Structure formats: C-alpha cells, structure tokens
Amino acid sequence: MMDSLDTFRLYVNDGLSDEEIAAQAARYQPLAQDLRDLIVLSIQSRGGDDDILAARKHLSDAKSILERDRETGPYGTRFNDSGTFRTWGNAAIGLRNPIAPPLDLQFEDDGRVWADFHLHAGYEGPAGFAHGGVSALVLDQLLGDTARHAGAPGMTGTLTVKYRQPTPLGDLRCEALLDRIEGAKAFAMGTISGPDGVCVEAEGVFIAPKWMREQREHTGVQGVQ
Numbered sequence: 442m443m444d445s446l447d448t449f450r451l452y453v454n455d456g457l458s459d460e461e462i463a464a465q466a467a468r469y470q471p472l473a474q475d476l477r478d479l480i481v482l483s484i485q486s487r488g489g490d491d492d493i494l495a496a497r498k499h500l501s502d503a504k505s506i507l508e509r510d511r512e513t514g515p516y517g518t519r520f521n522d523s524g525t526f527r528t529w530g531n532a533a534i535g536l537r538n539p540i541a542p543p544l545d546l547q548f549e550d551d552g553r554v555w556a557d558f559h560l561h562a563g564y565e566g567p568a569g570f571a572h573g574g575v576s577a578l579v580l581d582q583l584l585g586d587t588a589r590h591a592g593a594p595g596m597t598g599t600l601t602v603k604y605r606q607p608t609p610l611g612d613l614r615c616e617a618l619l620d621r622i623e624g625a626k627a628f629a630m631g632t633i634s635g636p637d638g639v640c641v642e643a644e645g646v647f648i649a650p651k652w653m654r655e656q657r658e659h660t661g662v663q664g665v666q
C-alpha cells in the first residue's frame with residue numbers, strides 16, 4: 442500500500458526552468474494527440490490485413506524509438522521554484538496522457554471551475570453515448586480541482602453521481618463550484634451538459650488525509666496540489 446512517504450516521492454521539485462517546461466510541453470503534447478487519434482483509428486479503421494500489418498510495423502518502430510530513453514512508473518506531480526505544477530500523467534487532465542480527453546480546466550475568480558471538452562468514440566459506453574465511468578472520471582477531477590482551487594485540496598472521499606439523461610459523445614461542458622468547507626472536508630458539486638442540457642450531476646466530498654493535516658499543523662503550509 443502507498444503511504445505518505447511514497448506519495449511524497451512522486452511529488453517532486455525537478456528544478457526545470459519555465460522555458461524547459463514549455464519546450465517539453467511543445468514536444469510531448471503533440472505525441473499524446475497523435476496517440477489519441479490512433480485510439481479513434483483503432484476503432485474506426487476499415488484497413489485490411491495488409492494495411493493493418495503495415496501500420497503495426499510503423500507503430501512497432503515508433504515504440505522502439507520511444508523506449509530508447511524513458512522513465513518507468515507513474516509521472517506523479519512535478520513542480521519548479523516558480524510554482525508551475527505538472528500532473529502530465531493524470532487520466533483526466535494529463536498533457537502527456539492520450540487517455541485524458543483532456544480537460545483544459547478554467548478557474549474563475551468567483552471559484553467556479555469549468556471546461557469545454559470532447560469525448561471521442563473511444564469513450565463509448567451504451568451505443569453512441571459516453572461511458573458512465575468516464576463521466577465520473579471527468580466529474581471527480583473537476584470537483585476535486587474545485588476544492589483545491591478553494592484552498593482545500595484533498596482525496597476523493599465520496600463521489601455521488603446522478604445520470605439524468607444519456608450523455609452524447611462529442612462536445613460537452615462541465616462546470617462546478619464549491620459548496621462548503623467543514624474542517625478537513627470540502628464539498629463540491631458540478632454537472633456535465635450536452636446540447637440538450639444537463640446529463641450528469643455530481644456531489645463530492647474531498648478530504649485532506651490525516652498526513653496532510655499533520656503536515657499543515659507542523660509547517661503551516663496549506664498542502665500539496
């Protein structure tokens with residue numbers, strides 16, 4: 442089981458300059474987008490045996506190149522002295538993660554958090570509609586970041602999701618706001634909407650774990666992102 446020590450090992454100031462971070466973003470984000478396109482093509486290609494074998498050979502070559510110099514394990518949370526945080530492996534917002542839709546979260550001064558996002562054919566659950574687990578993924582991230590934005594970062598304790606109507610694939614919007622903070626717990630609520638209005642509603646309780654609360658008491662620092 443991961444304990445707080447493991448968590449801190451994945452929470453690293455890697456000392457990169459903002460320029461180096463921008464260069465890395467420019468290098469790796471297009472790779473993630475190429476892979477996202479490949480996820481859709483894996484579902485939609487009508488290629489025959491020869492075309493699929495030829496495409497797989499190219500992908501195998503690409504894998505060999507990418508394996509030449511690589512890290513192992515999860516990306517974690519990385520930051521630098523100027524406070525630029527990167528969660529580039531995150532399943533919902535990770536810049537380097539092709540599984541992420543990704544959500545480009547917008548933080549408003551009044552505490553609201555929202556994003557316009559797109560669910561492609563790789564997020565299908567019921568025929569033509571978004572998988573309910575994917576909607577929960579989006580809302581978990583959105584509500585969790587709403588709590589963090591309000592100064593109360595925490596792990597998801599409970600996420601309650603109500604599916605009001607089927608969520609179409611395609612262009613969607615999610616939005617959330619903080620309800621209240623009670624001690625270690627932050628309560629947030631939010632929705633996913635499609636062209637016909639609200640499809641999914643969620644409420645979440647985000648809890649600063651015991652080790653984070655103790656760290657706050659000892660250091661006076663609000664906690665990790």
Ligand SMILES: CCCCCCCC/C=C\CCCCCCCC(=O)SCCNC(=O)CCNC(=O)[C@H](O)C(C)(C)COP(=O)(O)OP(=O)(O)OC[C@H]1O[C@@H](n2cnc3c(N)ncnc32)[C@H](O)[C@@H]1OP(=O)(O)O
Nearest residue numbers: 581582585586589594595596597598599646648650651666
């Ligand atoms: C590098 C990482 C850093 C980690 C820190 C996170 C910061 C993140 C910040 C920003 C992220 C932005 C967005 C992220 C979005 C995605 C988030 C996820 O997907 S998180 C993964 C899924 N969630 C889990 O895996 C949790 C697993 N569970 C736990 O770790 C613990 O059970 C935890 C933290 C939820 C509570 O454990 P205790 O030991 O700290 O808490 P006790 O002291 O027992 O209780 C404190 C209060 O919370 C209530 N509580 C406890 N568990 C609850 C629960 N499951 N639901 C509701 N309330 C609960 C209790 O009744 C108590 O309330 P009373 O203060 O007495 O009023």
